Amino acid sequence: MTVVTFDRWLDAPPERAWSFLTDPKLMNAWSVAPVHMAAGDDPYEPGAIRVVSVRKFGVPLKLVERVVAVDPCTTYRYMVEPNAIVRRHEAVQLLTPERGGTRLTWTVDIRSWVPGIMPLLVRSMLGQLESSLDGLERAVRSPAS
Numbered sequence: 001m002t003v004v005t006f007d008r009w010l011d012a013p014p015e016r017a018w019s020f021l022t023d024p025k026l027m028n029a030w031s032v033a034p035v036h037m038a039a040g041d042d043p044y045e046p047g048a049i050r051v052v053s054v055r056k057f058g059v060p061l062k063l064v065e066r067v068v069a070v071d072p073c074t075t076y077r078y079m080v081e082p083n084a085i086v087r088r089h090e091a092v093q094l095l096t097p098e099r100g101g102t103r104l105t106w107t108v109d110i111r112s113w114v115p116g117i118m119p120l121l122v123r124s125m126l127g128q129l130e131s132s133l134d135g136l137e138r139a140v141r142s143p144a145s
Contacts, residue, residue, distance in 0.1 A: 004107070005107045005108075008103075009102070010141075017140050018072065018076075020139050021136065022044065029139045030139040033063075033128065050078075054128065061084075063086075065078045075094055085121065086113075106129070
């Protein structure tokens with residue numbers, strides 16, 4: 001098991017950060033990986049499915065995310081369905097009001113089918129998510145959004 005945690009302070013109230021973090025239409029304004037709804041119209045309904053298009057080791061991969069639990073403007077839990085590389089991927093996004101903005105703590109518990117690949121997988125995930133979170137920081141503070 002590998003647990004990776006991303007921690008960012010966002011210059012926006014939790015309600016604004018929440019919308020950008022969880023609504024696929026707004027996620028595409030900052031995420032380096034395109035996101036769309038695949039099942040269900042409501043991204044906040046447990047059981048809803050989002051599909052995220054990523055590249056892992058040069059190979060295009062569709063991550064199928066199933067929403068597990070939602071506490072609006074506070075907690076978003078989802079799981080990625082197993083695929084050729086990932087055996088288990090559970091994530092929790094926590095939003096906490098802090099210093100006039102929002103603290104985002106995004107924790108990912110990830111496991112692979114492929115022995116020895118976790119260091120490479122985590123390094124790849126870190127780079128992509130850090131770039132996306134830089135975009136999220138810009139998007140939530142932009143008055144034009």
